[in-house]
Amino acid sequence: MHPAPSVIFFSTFSGLGFGLLFWLGLGIPGVTGFSAFAFFTIAYLLAVGGLISSTFHLGHPERALKAFTQWRSSWLSREGWCAVLALVILAVYGIGLVFFDSRWTLLGLIGALFALGTVFTTSMIYAQLKTVPRWNMPLTPANFLSLSIAGGALLAGQVTWAIGLLIVSGLIQAATWVMGDKAFGNSGSDLASATQLGHIGTPRAFEPPHTGTNYLLREFVHVIGRKHAQKLRLIAISLMAVLPVVLLLLPFNHLLAVVAVLAHVAGVLAARWLFFAEAEHVVGLYYGKR
Template sequence: MHPAYSVIFFTSASGGGYGLLFWLGLLGAGSYLPTNRWFAVFAFTFALLMVSAGLVASTFHLGRPERAWRAFSQWRSSWLSREGVMSLVTYMPAGLMAIVWILYERILSWVGLLLCLCTLLTILCTAMIYASLKPIRRWRHPLTPVGYLMIGLGSGALWLSCFTRLFDGGLPCAWIAFGMLLVGAAVKLLYWQDIDHERPVSTAATATGLGDPGKVRLFAAPHTSENYLQREMAFQIGRKHAGKLRRWSLVAGFLVPALLALLSRFLPTGPAMLVLLLAVISNGIGVLVERWLFFAEARHTVTLYYGADAA
């Protein structure tokens, strides 16, 4: 599939923002976070900005962005519509929790738990937009929703480590980030290993029904010039190039941030903040590469009619 930069930014930014909101809700409900209003101001403002920026960026991929509001009406059958509805619903517990936290320096536990549920459902709806598509086997995979969750929660935990270290150096949130990033790395390794060894279900022979006489191959291109399907559905990336990008994603997006988060626990606040900032930057770069690969390595079955051997 053709990697759309707006969608890559949307899934990366909103995933991290929802991940941060999840940890604010969960740990806040358990009274593990400081009630300091400035902590709430910085944490909630950043999380909501990330979520909002991602949602706005998602409209750039639409042919008619001014009609994006119509997507909300199809929530009974469309995961994209459900994601849009849940993204708006999540603003309500997030806003209520932030207002009470900032104005009264109190944390409403039940609102925090509701916020956790809403963020998880929103991330899952985003993942299911892709995992529900039958023509793209590499997206319709049981680890696709798990990967989206682990990456979002890992990025959110890194940002939470920064805010808690700045306002309360004793909170061990870096350990949460360390664990979530390692789990995320394991999920991506399992996903890549599985798609590399998958057996094709559809081939040019099964797509055309011409497999009985012998091997089916493309004799002539169906179009004299590139069309929409070829631009959007037939992106190709070499195995060697993909392998290199996978290693970059794994190291920059998961391993380096995890080690830097662990290192920050043994440093004073000033150096720890610098180390955590480097971890966040590294994670952001790695996640963008991982998300680009997620789209670039996908194979749509329509490519079987344009010369692909299998999908």
């Protein structure tokens, strides 16, 4: 798949924002007043900024509101509803903390659930696609959720939780890569199934279907070298999990904490780029790209 910057930005920063909102909804950290305002501001800038960036990849951004009508069948629509409910509920919860020094616990818990629901529905937009075997597995939502919760814990200053969750998210990310590498081969898709010509023999690519490019080739066929991918994986896992954990294990220092956050964000951005760049759409078989 072609890695669109807007979608990479969206899936990274909205995940971090909703992850932080999840912890704030649970009452962690236990802040009120100006401190609560600062935490909620960071969370909303990340979550809302990420959501807005996702519209840049739409052919007709002005039609985005129509997606809300398809919640019975569309994970995109469910994502939109979960996001709106999470943002509205946690805004009311935040008002109680900031202006009234009151913690409306039930409201916070409901908002936290919708924050996680937003991340889950985002992941299911990709995990439901049988045409992209690398995404079509339970590890995809596990990957999105684990990184969101771990990143949220890091932003919330929960060192102990962050260390454990970063390790878990790193292991899930590694498992996602390992299983993803086998997914296309295990899917049973080949040139025969792509062309529906298997009943007359074993087809092979002779010439491409047409001489020029088209939307399918631009969006769904992107080839990344294996050696290049392996290097990027090492960089991603080192930045998103290994380096932050090492820094958090050292005696606490605000500068080290900031570096840990920045390293984690950079690592997740690299992993998200790979998430799209390594995704092999079965339509590539029709064009002889595999």
